[in-house]
Amino acid sequence: MARYTDSVCKLCRREGVKLYLKGARCESPKCAIKRRETPPGMHMRRGKQTEYGERLREKQKLKRFYGLLERQFRRYFQLASRSTENTGEALLSLLERRLDNIVHRLGFAPSRAAARQLVAHGHVQVNGKNCTIPSIILKVGDRVAVKGKAKSIAQVKLNQTAYTVPVPDFLEITGSEPPEGRVTRLPSRGDVDPRLNQEKELNEQLIIEFCSR
Numbered sequence: 668m669a670r671y672t673d674s675v676c677k678l679c680r681r682e683g684v685k686l687y688l689k690g691a692r693c694e695s696p697k698c699a700i701k702r703r704e705t706p707p708g709m710h711m712r713r714g715k716q717t718e719y720g721e722r723l724r725e726k727q728k729l730k731r732f733y734g735l736l737e738r739q740f741r742r743y744f745q746l747a748s749r750s751t752e753n754t755g756e757a758l759l760s761l762l763e764r765r766l767d768n769i770v771h772r773l774g775f776a777p778s779r780a781a782a783r784q785l786v787a788h789g790h791v792q793v794n795g796k797n798c799t800i801p802s803i804i805l806k807v808g809d810r811v812a813v814k815g816k817a818k819s820i821a822q823v824k825l826n827q828t829a830y831t832v833p834v835p836d837f838l839e840i841t842g843s844e845p846p847e848g849r850v851t852r853l854p855s856r857g858d859v860d861p862r863l864n865q866e867k868e869l870n871e872q873l874i875i876e877f878c879s880r
Contacts, residue, residue: 675780677707681706681707682724682727683706684728685865722877723877725874726877726878732860732863733762734780739802743761743762744758744874747761755856755874759859760853763854763860764804765801765802766804766811767782769850770782770785770786770791773811773834773840773846773848774832775791775823775846776826777826781826785822786799786801787799787801790814790816791812791814793805797814805850806850807852808850811848812845812847813847819845836851837858839851
């Protein structure tokens with residue numbers, strides 16, 4: 668399986684905003700973008716950003732925030748473009764309903780990367796069945812629970828103690844022993860992780876223009 672193996676802090680520096688890829692570390696003075704705000708690589712004088720570059724950076728920001736590879740992102744865009752809803756909102760809804768994102772936003776893992784590992788290692792169940800695929804898209808009513816083993820529960824409890832995140836309105840916590848949550852409705856534009864818009868409001872229209880060219 669392809670995956671990004673370089674330093675993820677370089678991604679934040681390249682986009683010029685925090686992407687919160689390392690959980691609690693991103694809130695500490697160790698955050699790379701706080702110490703070095705310049706993009707990685709040789710620091711040559713850069714010209715004015717083109718329209719193409721502006722759209723590319725917006726797409727890369729969204730893709731990297733959710734930890735996707737280019738092929739995955741294109742697949743989600745194709746699904747969203749076939750929807751009868753607004754393409755930008757449909758795309759964000761799909762990304763918010765990924766299992767790894769749901770596990771993170773329920774507070775079971777401090778970051779999406781940690782959530783992917785939690786799922787891939789078999790610590791999570793969906794509707795009572797074991798699931799090791801972080802990329803599956805959940806539907807309304809689907810239940811996500813930590814496997815009822817002591818090791819799985821202890822890992823999630825440790826994560827919840829070390830790093831807390833507010834649970835969005837489209838999710839609800841339905842149990843604590845073991846930790847469990849449920850998708851109550853489809854996420855809207857307002858349910859998107861607020862940290863994505865913390866530095867600069869995401870402009871999904873630019874992403875649609877880039878991917879539709």
